Amino acid sequence: MTTLAWKSAAAAFALLLVGGGLAETASAQSSRSAGANARDRGETRSTSERPRGRAADPAATLAVQRTRGQAESPAIAQAAGLNCQIADALWLGSAGAGETAQNLYEVACTGGLGYVLVNRPAQPPQVVDCLSAKTVADREEAAGTSRPTRCQLPQNAAPWTGLQPVVQQLNRTCTINNGRAIGNLTGGIRAEIACAEGGSLVVDAPTTGQVQPAALTCLEATSSEVTCEYTSRDQIVAGLRPLLTGPAAGCQISDIRFRGRPVARPANETVEIACGATGGFLLETTPQRQVVNLWSCSSAEARGLGCQLTAQAAADTQEVELYTESARAIGLNCPVAGYRRVGSEGPESGREVTELLCQGRDESVMAYIPIPGRPNQRGEYIDCFRAEARAGTNANLRCTLSQPTALRARLTRDLAAAGFPCQVSATRGVGRLNNDDYLEFACDAATRGGFAVLPVGATGIARTLRCVEGRQQGIACQLPGNAAGDRPRS
Secondary structure, three states: OOOOOOEOHHHHHHHHHOOOOOOEEHHHHHHHHHHHHHHHOOOOOOOOOOOOOOOOOHHHHHHHHHHHHHHHHHHHHHHOOOOOOEEEEEEEEEEOOHHHOEEEEEEEEOOOOOEEEEEOOOOOOEEEEHHHHHHHHHHHHHHOOOOOOOOOOHHHOOHHHHHHHHHHHOOOOOOEEEEEEEEEEOOEEEEEEEEOOOOEEEEEEEOOOOOOOEEEEOOHHHHOOOOOOOOOHHHHHHHHHHHOOHHHOOOOOOEEEEEEOOOOOOOOEEEEEEOHHHOEEEEEEOOOOOEEEEEEHHHHHHOOOOOOOOOHHHHHHHHHHHHHHHHHHOOOOOOEEEEEEEEEOOOOOOOEEEEEEEOOOOOOEEEEEOOOOOOOOOOEEEEHHHHHHHHOOOHHHOOOOOOHHHHHHHHHHHHHHOOOOOOEEEEEEEEEEOOEEEEEEEEOOOOOOEEEEEEOOOOOOOEEEEHHHHHHOOOOOOOOOOOOOOOOOO
């Protein structure tokens, strides 16, 4: 959106009143012309016979205004560079004399804003749109100052309707039912428009220049110098609260800031939400207000989208609490002592993958946490052996928070329970085969290792395979000490 040159509509409209107002209105000209015509006909009246204070005939006045306005305004609008197909026009009157003389006109434009034109000798015409004029008049009226002036043509009575084509051009859903000018751009106007569907938009529209049409939601406007009046900040906050679910449900919103639109989903909005001293979140939603992503600030930091409203210390404290709650939600009782964000499970729409270390435990787990707002996702957690089996060549999916000696000791116990005595010295993830996870293990020098078959969705070892048995299923041992062949179990 174009940067706003903060020349207010009030300052612009002041151009209409140079020299203390209109010295001769259309009504006065009509009366003067009627008197001249009477003198030309030789008619005279005594002072006592002449009506006192009788106004000119309104219909005659309007005819004078329209005739002169329609005759003179097209050339003035063209000289001003105004993009307007004139549907109606009025001459409003004149002021000053000589070099300070000015004539004022109002024009209604087909499919656009209406305008007041100020024409002076040897100077470019000045232009004020009717929405700015109305905004100034409303302000003056509220303040009790004199002479609020508004556009008079019926087509300009609700001047905000002139912005409807801009809204349609931008493919925004908004039937405009009110509007106010915020300020002037060079060759354009910035306005807030209220929508019958609810909410409001801030729009930029061209008048005499090359201003590119643009629109912001009032949420987007929180990152700019513009403040909406038809949609308050409290209303924006109230609209965000129902979207904070799961670990974010307890957030007491203290501040908000629009952060942008994802390149891959330009219709979506991302907003940062601060939760006082307890951290914050980044929320991405569709135009229909469906949650696409809801990240804590620490998670956002790991994705290169760090928060700006939340201090890092608060974010770290919040993160531990959130992961403890997230673990509980997927059936894991884990007061979190440490965590490592792995990333997203495949595409952006996948679950969040995080390694969690629970207080009082030597072994961590890999947690697959659903994204809030996606009811079809199911959370789960797996031990480090299954994590390694699924990791393949992705080293980031292997546990790093566990003590390696503790992991090898636990696998040694599990193999013994499965009937394969082995002092485990190394492991290698193989992947998934026939809906089971396969892990290669190596033993000390006295025993050749093999494969542990880990059932998905369960704990423990389903069965073991010697290396020669693995080759029969198309998988080969690769760890040192296993690849040379098969050796009898000791």
